[in-house]
Amino acid sequence: MVKLSACIEMLFKEYDFYERPAAVKAAGLDAVEFWGWADKDLSAMAQAAEKAGVKIAAACVGTRDEKRARAISEFGILDGRNAAVFAENVHETAEAFAPLGIPVIIVTTGQELPGVSREAQQEAVIRCLSAGAAIAQRAGVTLVVEPLNVLVNHGGYYLSSSHQAADILKAVNSPNVKMLFDVYHQQITEGNVIANLTEYMPLIGHIHTAGNPGRNELDSGELNYGPIFKAIENAGYTGYVGLEYSPTVHSGRSLAGAFRANA
Numbered sequence: 001m002v003k004l005s006a007c008i009e010m011l012f013k014e015y016d017f018y019e020r021p022a023a024v025k026a027a028g029l030d031a032v033e034f035w036g037w038a039d040k041d042l043s044a045m046a047q048a049a050e051k052a053g054v055k056i057a058a059a060c061v062g063t064r065d066e067k068r069a070r071a072i073s074e075f076g077i078l079d080g081r082n083a084a085v086f087a088e089n090v091h092e093t094a095e096a097f098a099p100l101g102i103p104v105i106i107v108t109t110g111q112e113l114p115g116v117s118r119e120a121q122q123e124a125v126i127r128c129l130s131a132g133a134a135i136a137q138r139a140g141v142t143l144v145v146e147p148l149n150v151l152v153n154h155g156g157y158y159l160s161s162s163h164q165a166a167d168i169l170k171a172v173n174s175p176n177v178k179m180l181f182d183v184y185h186q187q188i189t190e191g192n193v194i195a196n197l198t199e200y201m202p203l204i205g206h207i208h209t210a211g212n213p214g215r216n217e218l219d220s221g222e223l224n225y226g227p228i229f230k231a232i233e234n235a236g237y238t239g240y241v242g243l244e245y246s247p248t249v250h251s252g253r254s255l256a257g258a259f260r261a262n263a
Contacts, residue, residue, distance in 0.1 A: 002184040002229050002237070003024050005031035005057040007208075012251040018044045021052035027055070027252040028259070033242050035106075037096060038069070046100045055206045057240035058095065058104035058206055061143070063089040075109015077128035078121040078158055090132040094139035104206050105136070108181055112158040121158055126171045132232040133174035144205040145169070146180035149188040153215070160189050162196050169203045178205030182244070187212045187223055194231045201235040209258070210245035217245060219257030226261045 006012065006029050010160070015023050018041070024032050032038070032049065037059050041136045049056055063069050072084045093105055097193050100205040109125055112118075129145060136143050148154040159165060165179045183193055190196065209228075211220035218225045232241065247254035 002232050003031065004029050004240070004253075004258060004262060005033050005240040005242045006255075007034065007242050008032050009035045010244055011254070013040065014251060018048045021045075021048045021054045022155050023252070027255055029054070030253070031057040031240050031244075033244075035060045035242070036062050037093070038062040038064045042096055042100060043235070045139050048101065051143055056100050056102045057242065058106055058144070059102055060106040060108070061086075061089055061093045063092050063114075065089075065092070067078045067120075067150055071255065072110070072256065077107070078110050078124050080124040080127045082124070083128045083131040086128040087131040087135055090135045090143065091104070091139075094135060094141050097191075098139070103106065103141055105141055105143050106206070107132075107143050109150070109158040109232040111156045112166065114241045118158075122164070122168060124158070125168055129142070129168065129177050130174070133172060133177045136176040137174065140204045141158045141176070143177045144180035145177070145184065146182060146208075147185060147189065148182070149185040151188055152213075153185070160185075160188065162186055162200055166200050167205055173256050179203050180206045180208065182208035183225075183228060184210035184212050184245070193223070196229060196248050197228070197231055201237055202230075204237065204239075206236070206239055207232065208242045208244040210243075213247050216248050216258045217254050218261055220248070225258070 005023045012020040012023045020033050035105050068085045077086050147159045152161045211217050217236045
């Protein structure tokens with residue numbers, strides 16, 4: 001069986017944000033994850049997770065520094081001049097996450113820059129991730145860069161292919177910088193999910209799941225998550241598999257398909 005984590009940005013929205021860890025635990029899961037942290041009360045989240053008895057599997061890199069936030073918002077990590085900015089954000093995030101024991105920091109590249117070659121943007125991603133790698137290593141955390149689909153949800157986003165993500169990670173060459181493989185996004189982008197998961201498993205540091213089409217429950221579409229979970233397990237993956245989808249019924253009941261796939 002794989003270890004499941006509930007993304008409480010999308011699941012358990014029936015509850016106040018800081019009540020969601022307890023709701024996740026009551027539904028039978030032992031971990032949560034969320035997106036940005038700069039607008040959240042991390043002390044309240046730490047207390048909520050500890051009281052509920054759940055771990056926090058992952059959250060996104062961020063900053064409370066307005067100037068650095070603007071630089072990343074405008075250019076992402078697609079401009080090499082943002083390498084120092086990104087490194088500072090990784091340091092700030094790792095320090096903020098340390099009391100919560102969050103081991104995985106999610107990184108997105110940002111929107112493709114007009115008038116800049118894809119090759120130049122890829123070199124910038126490599127430079128930025130390399131700048132963050134040493135900080136992540138010292139902090140004992142893993143940065144995971146995430147390909148997203150550009151056909152349905154994230155038009156204009158730079159990194160969509162797991163193959164390109166693998167090329168980037170091989171260039172960075174750090175055990176503390178890996179890929180977030182989102183099964184939903186990669187089904188839309190390239191298919192061949194089990195083969196790609198298996199091939200790139202040494203480079204994968206976190207996994208997300210959702211049904212396709214619709215990004216709803218795991219048993220709601222064309223993806224057969226039973227064999228996918230088995231392939232993840234057989235490949236030796238020991239991290240969390242995040243449930244990052246929009247439920248069509250109460251969140252607790254919506255988990256049934258994930259539990260069946262993971263039986």
